[in-house]
Amino acid sequence: MDIESLYYFSELSKSLNMTHTANRLYISQQTLSNHIQRLENFYGTPLFYRKPKLSLTSAGTEVLKFADMVIINHQNLKDTLSDMSKEERGTIRFSSSALRLSTCFSAVLPKFHERYPLVDFQITEAVTSKLVPLLTSNDLDLGIIAYSDSHPEIEQKLLLNDKLYLCVSEKLLDQFYPLTKESLKEQGIQGIEITHFSELPFCAFKNIVWNKIRSCFDIAGIQPKIYSYSTYTPLGFQLCSQGFAACIMTQMHLANHLKEIPSDMNIFPIYSNGVHLPHQLAIAYSKGRYLPLYMKYLIELLLEYASTVETVHLAHKADPLV
Known part of the structure; x- marks a missing residue:
């Protein structure tokens, strides 16, 4: 038994697929199989069921716990020695x-x-x-x-x-809030509940940030209007900059794109129950x-x-x- 065999065993246990594991580790299936066989010979018991599909035996589950502990301790030791030798x-x-x-x-x-x-x-x-x-x-x-x-x-x-902000163009506010736009802006610059802008179309994202925003709407019993729904945050910011929809951006994103923010973009801190919506x-x-x-x-x-x-x-x- 050696650390290398335990490592290969641990990796195979994640996917339970010989071909995929061997390809991911850049070794042959035969080499991977030899390492597994070496461990099974050492411990004197099968670590995997081969049929109907590859799965861990009870003994394999116990060896996996041991293997994971050995691997992390081995890495910790290497890092400790590296610090000591100032490599x-x-x-x-x-x-x-x-x-x-x-x-x-x-x-x-x-x-x-x-x-x-x-x-x-x-x-x-x-x-x-x-x-x-x-x-x-x-x-x-x-x-x-x-x-x-x-x-x-x-x-x-x-x-x-990472504070959250509502980004909305002046054009969009003119379109959806022609009579109350200025009062909304006065409130918004100090921080405002996102539900006050329920008439706006939004660029929504498949992430934790939008989940927080959606929760605010759900609590208020409001169905937000979705203009686009994607995983690509820059697209939402582009659509927002062009006045097609509003979007939610974080402090980190906006701070790193200050030069790209149009002059007609309103940026309002989003509050919930009187405090900045946490993220x-x-x-x-x-x-x-x-x-x-x-x-x-x-x-x-x-x-x-x-x-x-x-x-x-x-x-x-x-x-x-x-």
């Missing part, structure tokens, strides 16, 4: 949504590589629902997720209170995961970046159209 080299498996990768992650990368030029990244795009299982199974080192108390299996370090982001990693110095430095840079984003003033009331 300052390694790999960070990092994931976040596309929007956060293109904003906060890309912003800190140059400074990080200046300090740790020998550390490389394996970067994947994923939303929170996909990210958490990857962190739990130690397939990722770090990720940026929407903060939640419902993930006790991972550590979360609060990164940013907290966190840096997350698996519990028990040893963080080498270079990972701690990356976290430090991300926290520094987030603190600058929070100070950007975004609320804006556009001038009336002439």
